[in-house]
Amino acid sequence: MSASQLLIPLHVQYIKSLGENKDDLVYHLTAHLRMNAVYWGLTALCAMGHKDALDRDEMIEYVMSCWDEEAGGFGAHPDHDPHLLPTLSAIQILTIHDSQDKLNIPKVTKFILSLQQPSGVFAGDQWGEIDTRFLYSAVNALSLIGQLHLLDVEKTVGYIKKCKNFDGGFGAVAGAESHAAQVWVCTAALAILDRLDVIDQDTLAWWLAERQLPNGGFNGRPQKLEDVCYSYWVLSSLSILRKLSWIDSEKLIPFVLSAQDTENGGIADRPGDLADVFHTVFGIVGLSLLGYPGLVDIDPVYCMPADLVASKGLRKDWEALPRRNS
Amino acid sequence: MALVAALGAILNSPIPPVGIEILPGDPSAWLPECSNNRPFLFEERNLGIPLKAVCRAYLEASHIFSNARKAGLSSVETGDVSLANSTSVLLLANPAHQTALNTRKILVDSGFIDANVELDFTAALLSSHEASKHSTLWHHRRWLLRRSRRNYSENIDEGDDTLSGIALSVGDYRSELSIVSRACERYPRNYFAWNHRYTCVRSLVSSINRLRSNSSHSNLVEVLDEECSWITSWIERHISDYTAMQYACQLSQLLQETSHNDVSSHLTQSPSENVLHSFNFQTLRTHAESLLRAYPDHESLWLYLRSTFQYSGTSIERVEDGSIVRGLILFVRDLSNTAPKGSGQDTSLEDKCGIINLHACRFLSWLARRLNATVGALEGNGRAINCSVDVGILADSLLRTLSTAD
Numbered sequence: 159m160s161a162s163q164l165l166i167p168l169h170v171q172y173i174k175s176l177g178e179n180k181d182d183l184v185y186h187l188t189a190h191l192r193m194n195a196v197y198w199g200l201t202a203l204c205a206m207g208h209k210d211a212l213d214r215d216e217m218i219e220y221v222m223s224c225w226d227e228e229a230g231g232f233g234a235h236p237d238h239d240p241h242l243l244p245t246l247s248a249i250q251i252l253t254i255h256d257s258q259d260k261l262n263i264p265k266v267t268k269f270i271l272s273l274q275q276p277s278g279v280f281a282g283d284q285w286g287e288i289d290t291r292f293l294y295s296a297v298n299a300l301s302l303i304g305q306l307h308l309l310d311v312e313k314t315v316g317y318i319k320k321c322k323n324f325d326g327g328f329g330a331v332a333g334a335e336s337h338a339a340q341v342w343v344c345t346a347a348l349a350i351l352d353r354l355d356v357i358d359q360d361t362l363a364w365w366l367a368e369r370q371l372p373n374g375g376f377n378g379r380p381q382k383l384e385d386v387c388y389s390y391w392v393l394s395s396l397s398i399l400r401k402l403s404w405i406d407s408e409k410l411i412p413f414v415l416s417a418q419d420t421e422n423g424g425i426a427d428r429p430g431d432l433a434d435v436f437h438t439v440f441g442i443v444g445l446s447l448l449g450y451p452g453l454v455d456i457d458p459v460y461c462m463p464a465d466l467v468a469s470k471g472l473r474k475d476w477e478a479l480p481r482r483n484s
Numbered sequence: 485m486a487l488v489a490a491l492g493a494i495l496n497s498p499i500p501p502v503g504i505e506i507l508p509g510d511p512s513a514w515l516p517e518c519s520n521n522r523p524f525l526f527e528e529r530n531l532g533i534p535l536k537a538v539c540r541a542y543l544e545a546s547h548i549f550s551n552a553r554k555a556g557l558s559s560v561e562t563g564d565v566s567l568a569n570s571t572s573v574l575l576l577a578n579p580a581h582q583t584a585l586n587t588r589k590i591l592v593d594s595g596f597i598d599a600n601v602e603l604d605f606t607a608a609l610l611s612s613h614e615a616s617k618h619s620t621l622w623h624h625r626r627w628l629l630r631r632s633r634r635n636y637s638e639n640i641d642e643g644d645d646t647l648s649g650i651a652l653s654v655g656d657y658r659s660e661l662s663i664v665s666r667a668c669e670r671y672p673r674n675y676f677a678w679n680h681r682y683t684c685v686r687s688l689v690s691s692i693n694r695l696r697s698n699s700s701h702s703n704l705v706e707v708l709d710e711e712c713s714w715i716t717s718w719i720e721r722h723i724s725d726y727t728a729m730q731y732a733c734q735l736s737q738l739l740q741e742t743s744h745n746d747v748s749s750h751l752t753q754s755p756s757e758n759v760l761h762s763f764n765f766q767t768l769r770t771h772a773e774s775l776l777r778a779y780p781d782h783e784s785l786w787l788y789l790r791s792t793f794q795y796s797g798t799s800i801e802r803v804e805d806g807s808i809v810r811g812l813i814l815f816v817r818d819l820s821n822t823a824p825k826g827s828g829q830d831t832s833l834e835d836k837c838g839i840i841n842l843h844a845c846r847f848l849s850w851l852a853r854r855l856n857a858t859v860g861a862l863e864g865n866g867r868a869i870n871c872s873v874d875v876g877i878l879a880d881s882l883l884r885t886l887s888t889a890d
Binding site for chain 1: 539542543546549550553577578580581582583586589619620623627643644645673675676678679682686724726727730731734782783784787790791794839846849850853
């Protein structure tokens with residue numbers, strides 16, 4: 159098959175196949191990412207208009223099997239400790255499947271809020287690792303379950319400000335190098351909190367646009383290799399800043415398409431490498447933001463179907479490129 | 485299960501391995517007469533374990549770990565050995581296994597695992613390419629250091645995962661810094677290793693500030709001095725490593741912020757003998773310019789030069805002396821002029837020339853934005869950065885704008 163277009167049926171098949179080999183080593187080696195992987199697979203399917211390709215009830219049952227009643231959070235796998243990252247993924251999955259009624263909202267809210275530190279950043283779990291990714295997870299999750307009013311917004315925004323670098327970007331913690339994925343979590347968190355004023359928007363947009371390499375792909379930090387997932391972090395951030403036209407999408411689209419596995423489906427970090435669900439979802443939702451034909455609109459703030467986010471009254475003022483017909 | 489026990493005994497020994505390497509292929513390739521329970525090499529505290537054996541051990545360990553957890557963490561005490569063994573094997577194969585790390589923290593808290601031994605164990609894990617990129621292992625080290633070293637401040641904000649306010653010894657600092665250096669050699673641009681380094685060096689500076697008259701003070705200052713010369717030479721050996729250059733700027737900023745205190749007063753005693761004394765943004769800028777002259781096709785160096793202008797006190801908007809800015813523009817124009825020109829036959833040379841021009845354009849357009857200068861060649865939006873604009877025209881028009889402003 160040719161990689162000149164997005165091979166939707168093949169990717170749907172690839173995602174369906176991921177959950178089938180529960181005995182193999184790879185399944186065990188990736189158990190600590192299982193909840194996130196389910197969310198990535200589901201979101202990719204939604205973007206391709208095949209939300210129902212995976213069994214809804216089975217998925218909800220899996221999510222609930224990872225609920226830790228005592229802590230009030232979700233683990234990545236039934237055998238794993240609760241953490242903010244899988245908790246956000248669980249909430250996103252339940253929201254996409256219109257099943258928030260399964261959630262103990264007061265309890266999960268308490269869990270999330272208990273992880274905020276005096277500086278405003280969030281720890282991922284009780285052991286105290288901090289990262290702006292966890293801060294975003296908390297803000298996104300609280301917003302989806304309608305509990306954002308319980309968050310100390312000033313304190314939260316205060317930490318993001320501490321992570322702002324001279325190049326306009328943000329890092330994982332205060333003082334850390336700007337990194338496209340951390341830029342996205344900080345930008346999206348600020349969008350949810352209606353505080354995009356914190357961002358030096360032109361400076362950041364230039365830094366983001368400078369991530370595009372001559373081959374069309376994006377890196378996440380200066381002078382690193384291009385990687386499909388960074389096209390999403392950069393595109394979603396630019397989309398939130400309404401500056402998606404600053405990059406060359408005509409060169410980016412063929413790069414993402416060239417990283418497809420044309421035999422078994424899925425997308426890799428770059429052409430020739432092994433495909434995985436992480437790069438598959440971010441490749442596809444990136445294409446969606448560029449208006450690639452046949453895809454469903456994805457909200458760059460929540461990384462969920464745009465219609466769903468809008469129906470919950472949570473849509474922010476982002477802008478994607480118009481959907482093309484062919 | 486015997487494999488997990490055999491590996492676990494080595495990994496959890498009071499003297500853990502110093503290095504761990506996963507060897508490609510299956511054990512018979514490495515160990516012609518290997519026993520099924522010991523299909524790995526362990527010599528001079530270096531563990532080499534073939535990939536196929538790692539996979540088998542991982543599946544065994546998953547099973548043991550899962551059963552032990554099902555028994556409930558409340559009965560952790562009874563299963564300490566199997567938890568210690570299984571978690572160490574899980575982490576060997578899958579260093580991102582956070583729940584295994586959490587369990588080991590519980591075992592440290594309960595006194596079953598000694599924190600210093602655990603620091604050695606994680607140092608061994610971090611010696612592998614794959615493990616060294618995981619943020620959770622670096623956090624684990626900081627957690628262990630906070631648990632095992634004395635606090636000298638009552639106001640430690642543990643929530644910020646800091647090491648400042650913790651009484652680390654000269655040996656502790658040297659050890660952390662060298663583990664980071666090794667990790668950055670094995671996994672270039674290692675994001676979380678560099679973050680760990682910055683956390684350590686912030687702690688070092690705060691320790692120096694505290695111990696004004698203490699005898700260990702000068703030893704700590706020596707570590708900081710070594711750090712300044714180390715980062716300078718690291719950058720010279722890794723001219724594509726913008727992460728290191730960003731770190732150098734953070735370090736310079738940290739020193740600038742503390743320049744009124746004891747660090748500098750100690751230094752006045754022997755200014756000519758240490759690097760620390762002259763480690764500032766002016767020096768870094770000269771450093772960046774000299775490297776750029778030699779390697780103008782390296783994006784990192786262009787951003788290094790930008791960075792040296794951006795930290796507080798040196799931001800370019802505050803440079804009142806226009807000659808610095810003019811000098812910078814002429815520097816960029818010359819670099820671009822002296823770039824190797826392609827002959828039409830040598831495409832790699834042509835590519836190189838194009839890349840230098842791109843970086844020079846991006847630099848000048850950045851400068852123009854910092855100065856709020858309107859430059860005709862850059863009208864419009866950020867798309868211009870990915871188009872090729874003539875550097876000479878850009879530089880001249882920027883110079884004209886400056887003269888008008890004067």
